Amino acid sequence: MKKFFSVADVADLHGVVQEALSLKSSPHAFEHLGKNKTLGLVFLNPSLRTRLSTQKAAMNLGMNVMVMNMDKDGWALETQDGVVMDGTTVEHIREAAAVMGEYCDILGLRSFPGLKDREADYTEDLFNKFISYCGVPVVSLESATRHPLQSLTDLITITEHKAVEKPKVVLAWAPHVKALPQAVPNSFSEWMCKAQEQGLVEFTIAHPMGYELCEDFTKGAKITNDLEEGLSGADFVYVKNWSSYVDYGQVYPVAQSWMMDNRKLQMTNNAKVMHCLPVRRDLELSSEILDGPNSLVIKEAGNRVWAAQVVLKRMLENL
Amino acid sequence: MKKFFSVADVADLHGVVQEALSLKSSPHAFEHLGKNKTLGLVFLNPSLRTRLSTQKAAMNLGMNVMVMNMDKDGWALETQDGVVMDGTTVEHIREAAAVMGEYCDILGLRSFPGLKDREADYTEDLFNKFISYCGVPVVSLESATRHPLQSLTDLITITEHKAVEKPKVVLAWAPHVKALPQAVPNSFSEWMCKAQEQGLVEFTIAHPMGYELCEDFTKGAKITNDLEEGLSGADFVYVKNWSSYVDYGQVYPVAQSWMMDNRKLQMTNNAKVMHCLPVRRDLELSSEILDGPNSLVIKEAGNRVWAAQVVLKRMLENL
Amino acid sequence: MKKFFSVADVADLHGVVQEALSLKSSPHAFEHLGKNKTLGLVFLNPSLRTRLSTQKAAMNLGMNVMVMNMDKDGWALETQDGVVMDGTTVEHIREAAAVMGEYCDILGLRSFPGLKDREADYTEDLFNKFISYCGVPVVSLESATRHPLQSLTDLITITEHKAVEKPKVVLAWAPHVKALPQAVPNSFSEWMCKAQEQGLVEFTIAHPMGYELCEDFTKGAKITNDLEEGLSGADFVYVKNWSSYVDYGQVYPVAQSWMMDNRKLQMTNNAKVMHCLPVRRDLELSSEILDGPNSLVIKEAGNRVWAAQVVLKRMLENL
CATH class of the missing domain: 3.40.50.1370 (Aspartate/ornithine carbamoyltransferase)
Known part of the structure; x- marks a missing residue:
């Protein structure tokens, strides 16, 4: 699996549920699978359950986890191309995503919709760009239109x-x-x-x-x-x-x-x-x-x- | 020990001090005790020493640590029962505590007093409810009336x-x-x-x-x-x-x-x-x-x- | 190496580069070197690349990492001696640094210049005091005048x-x-x-x-x-x-x-x-x-x- 963004990313619903239940009964059975692998969790919006449960899951698999809380004020990302960045955005998603991909084997991203512009939200522009530019598998931690986990x-x-x-x-x-x-x-x-x-x-x-x-x-x-x-x-x-x-x-x-x-x-x-x-x-x-x-x-x-x-x-x- | 909230939770003052000093001389003697166990540290108020020292202690015991900073603005908890939650609190402590208990084997909680209403602070309502609802052992990281660590x-x-x-x-x-x-x-x-x-x-x-x-x-x-x-x-x-x-x-x-x-x-x-x-x-x-x-x-x-x-x-x- | 603050702290430029490239080709070759050692990363200013890359480096060496985000509002440090601390600074760097040195084997510090007072920035007062008081090796994560990493x-x-x-x-x-x-x-x-x-x-x-x-x-x-x-x-x-x-x-x-x-x-x-x-x-x-x-x-x-x-x-x- 290279991407977990929608139900279309899972071929076998029944199989994935059974595999999850099998992990529930043996949480540490695959603790060597993630050795020396790093999961980066990027939150553009706050999270409680999603962060803790994904972090726990990664630790059960023996992975290292790095959490990045990038709220919109602190580290505003530019998502549009062709913009002269002389305003409030401090980094383009092209660089931000690619750099995080350099440090992590798998990335998770949370990004809520603005709820102002339906077209903009439903194209999932930020999410798709993040996936394109980071170069590693991406798990959605909730996007503008979906929360697949x-x-x-x-x-x-x-x-x-x-x-x-x-x-x-x-x-x-x-x-x-x-x-x-x-x-x-x-x-x-x-x-x-x-x-x-x-x-x-x-x-x-x-x-x-x-x-x-x-x-x-x-x-x-x-x-x-x-x-x-x-x-x-x-x-x-x-x-x-x-x-x-x-x-x-x-x-x-x-x-x-x-x-x-x-x-x-x-x-x-x-x-x-x-x-x-x-x-x-x-x-x-x-x-x-x-x-x-x-x-x-x-x-x-x-x-x-x-x-x-x-x-x-x-x-x-x-x- | 199921709870560490006051001196009443320690039967043997002398014994616990001697055991602590023994850990000081052999910090990693019990590093397998915490393998695959997770400590969750929940801060409703900021912390420097308490967070670092508790995290270090947990790592010495081989535990995984997850830190949750839930300041009052970002994730305001409702503590009263029977309240219609149509105001500013986003989650009831019944759910918040129980969910954190699902992800962690031991929880630590820090919550300062409001210093406005003595009765409310000294009943330690939030702390007691957190203990009741989370279902796992709880370490006080400082409560309204005590700082036992x-x-x-x-x-x-x-x-x-x-x-x-x-x-x-x-x-x-x-x-x-x-x-x-x-x-x-x-x-x-x-x-x-x-x-x-x-x-x-x-x-x-x-x-x-x-x-x-x-x-x-x-x-x-x-x-x-x-x-x-x-x-x-x-x-x-x-x-x-x-x-x-x-x-x-x-x-x-x-x-x-x-x-x-x-x-x-x-x-x-x-x-x-x-x-x-x-x-x-x-x-x-x-x-x-x-x-x-x-x-x-x-x-x-x-x-x-x-x-x-x-x-x-x-x-x-x-x- | 006890301090990494400027180029003067590296005797052999060619040698350190070759050693870094050798680590790049075998990232986990020294994963036992950091076992039971703790790196503390102290950020007085925000960081993305520096935090993630340093954390990743430490994990590759088997170290534990603790991150402290101490922005100026939340935990303002006093750096001057002889000041009656009856204002907005909540802790003196003498105590803050020494305490962090108690919990960590190596510390990293990031502190940006104020850009108001050149003399104050270029003496690197805060950084030098932190190094003096913490008692452990310090890596600069960017100081007022240098960014050696x-x-x-x-x-x-x-x-x-x-x-x-x-x-x-x-x-x-x-x-x-x-x-x-x-x-x-x-x-x-x-x-x-x-x-x-x-x-x-x-x-x-x-x-x-x-x-x-x-x-x-x-x-x-x-x-x-x-x-x-x-x-x-x-x-x-x-x-x-x-x-x-x-x-x-x-x-x-x-x-x-x-x-x-x-x-x-x-x-x-x-x-x-x-x-x-x-x-x-x-x-x-x-x-x-x-x-x-x-x-x-x-x-x-x-x-x-x-x-x-x-x-x-x-x-x-x-x-």
């Missing part, structure tokens, strides 16, 4: 906890106070659509009018604006807020209650509840669910390690 | 440098420009009171009127408002500023000079002078003392490694 | 890529939007002057009037204010901006074009072009050069590892 984690978690062969999985929009990116729901959707194609799940998306995701990510999904209809018979409910794709980056007032709570849980098939975290309690998801037996959120976060580890393992094997 | 260091240092069986140890208040927490003096006091009970030291606290510490930490200590009386015959003088506990977080003008200097040193039994650092030169403690033969401050800082290492060793043995 | 890297890179026995090397001033320190050009100049003395290169400096470097660094160099004259017959062009030393820290308007581009490259002997990075594209150096076959900037950045590694290796051998 999270989605692989989610598929691992669903596989571990499913009680039926082909569970009904529902991505349910939930309220928030901020305008959040579509990266997590886009990515979850593209992974679940592919899992559905392979007969692994049945996938539904429920969201209020105006919160339609980009169709590139939702092909094959059943989509409804009726939360109750979506939840009916669900085995897994994946709760997540996102801002509008259509009216890009905007947030609409939503009349109906879309917070996931125990009353709504009753409409499901005693569903397990998932969330990528951080979660706003009693706004997105009720405390009673988070603290109750149906919540998988902590185990899901724990599985971030095995998603990262299987990706790094495959990259190391291919260096 | 510092106090253990101090007892190690006194043990190493004492010239008499039962030295007179004086905690002497000193001036500062800022309102500082009571964590270091509280903790030093509770460790010295216990050491006094066990016949290891004789303990006196000297401070101006209005700077009385919480009595929970000072039981058995001799307390005086007369610095000269306190210093008389002292073998060790532990210099430290703190703000008022009674009129919580306030700073009073102090008429008399409370800065420790050579003139005052003459009143002692040629005392060794200690300070947890950072120290304000010529405000808390004179340069002549800091640069002279009676200062232990650098050796004391060096001993932070062995305090952390003995605590981590005991936790690792008990995992 | 960069200059050693540059000599390694020139040695690798030279086509003639004694290439003509030109340090060519270039425009920028900010007032930059003289550390890189000072250091490059003192290394090239020494290399010239040893018959390794022929060295010329080209800069506009008013940008004369301090003569301590340029003894033996040919100096011209005519860029075309300087570039004539050059085998290597080292492009770099700096602010005025004479009118300290100031920036003058420069009438003539001093940006390095393909037209100017034609005046050279098909010169290789170098830059320490980060580079402002199309302001200091044209994109056509940076993206073309004459640029060495990425390989040069890559060589930072071997410069750091040979220095650390010599220090470890001498502990």
Whole structure:
């Protein structure tokens, strides 16, 4: 594996999940694979779970890890070509990426969208340039439009906890106070659509009018604006807020209650509840669910390690 | 050891000091104990000595270390239950702690008091919740009311440098420009009171009127408002500023000079002078003392490694 | 080696370059040399290449690395003696350096000049005090007046890529939007002057009037204010901006074009072009050069590892 950016980078969904679960049962089985190899984690935006779980995964494989926090103020990168750099950007991504590639065998990159210019965000310009210029394999630690390590984690978690062969999985929009990116729901959707194609799940998306995701990510999904209809018979409910794709980056007032709570849980098939975290309690998801037996959120976060580890393992094997 | 938060977590003061000194003479004797174990150090407030010494201690034991700097602006934690999280806190401590527990075998946490609401600070709500929710052993890297790694260091240092069986140890208040927490003096006091009970030291606290510490930490200590009386015959003088506990977080003008200097040193039994650092030169403690033969401050800082290492060793043995 | 601060700390320029190239061909040959040794990297100013390359070098030698980012706001150090510390500085360099020396076997320090007070910057007060007080070997990660790891890297890179026995090397001033320190050009100049003395290169400096470097660094160099004259017959062009030393820290308007581009490259002997990075594209150096076959900037950045590694290796051998 040379790149882990979208579901298209994984040929065998079932195989990668099984390999991740095998690493979970023997975390140190490949601790010599990463000896004298260096993983560089580049964060243009802050991270908690992603940084820790990827660092842990790399250490389990015996790798060295170097973390670079390059917030936009401290080390602003120029991404456009042909610009006279007489402004506030201090380094061009051509040099920054190539230099980091000199020091690292594998690089991870996190870069959030601006949520102002949809075209700019959805072309994934920065990410693609980073991949082109750094010259080493790149793991996405969340880009403008996708968060594939999270989605692989989610598929691992669903596989571990499913009680039926082909569970009904529902991505349910939930309220928030901020305008959040579509990266997590886009990515979850593209992974679940592919899992559905392979007969692994049945996938539904429920969201209020105006919160339609980009169709590139939702092909094959059943989509409804009726939360109750979506939840009916669900085995897994994946709760997540996102801002509008259509009216890009905007947030609409939503009349109906879309917070996931125990009353709504009753409409499901005693569903397990998932969330990528951080979660706003009693706004997105009720405390009673988070603290109750149906919540998988902590185990899901724990599985971030095995998603990262299987990706790094495959990259190391291919260096 | 499952928790290192106060002196109550150490059954055998003498034993733990001897074990620390033994690690000091053989730092790498237990380097296999921490193999494939991960220490997570969570800082809600900045740290220099504590982070470096604990990281060094963990590496001496062969552990991996991950550091998380979560300042209050960047990743504000909600600690109250039943709050609708529609404000500025981005994650509840229930999730944050539990997730970090998924990635780490032992966690360290630093969290300073607000110094506004004594009740809130002294209940150690955040710390206790972190311990409850993370599910792994927790080392305090300084909490609202205590700094036990510092106090253990101090007892190690006194043990190493004492010239008499039962030295007179004086905690002497000193001036500062800022309102500082009571964590270091509280903790030093509770460790010295216990050491006094066990016949290891004789303990006196000297401070101006209005700077009385919480009595929970000072039981058995001799307390005086007369610095000269306190210093008389002292073998060790532990210099430290703190703000008022009674009129919580306030700073009073102090008429008399409370800065420790050579003139005052003459009143002692040629005392060794200690300070947890950072120290304000010529405000808390004179340069002549800091640069002279009676200062232990650098050796004391060096001993932070062995305090952390003995605590981590005991936790690792008990995992 | 106890200190790596200027070219004077290296007795044998040729030997150190050859040793670095030998490490480049066998990066892990000395991986046991640093076992249980700790490198502390202290940054009073931000760093990308220097931190990553030095960390990588240390890991190649089997060392543990601890990074301390102490920006001026967060942990302001007092450097003057005899000051009552009742202001904004929180710790004196005497204590800060000594404490870090307790935890580390080797320390690296980065500290930029203020560019306000030439006398203060050029005495290298902070750096010299840090060296005096920390008690362990110190590597400069760039000081107020020098950047020796960069200059050693540059000599390694020139040695690798030279086509003639004694290439003509030109340090060519270039425009920028900010007032930059003289550390890189000072250091490059003192290394090239020494290399010239040893018959390794022929060295010329080209800069506009008013940008004369301090003569301590340029003894033996040919100096011209005519860029075309300087570039004539050059085998290597080292492009770099700096602010005025004479009118300290100031920036003058420069009438003539001093940006390095393909037209100017034609005046050279098909010169290789170098830059320490980060580079402002199309302001200091044209994109056509940076993206073309004459640029060495990425390989040069890559060589930072071997410069750091040979220095650390010599220090470890001498502990």
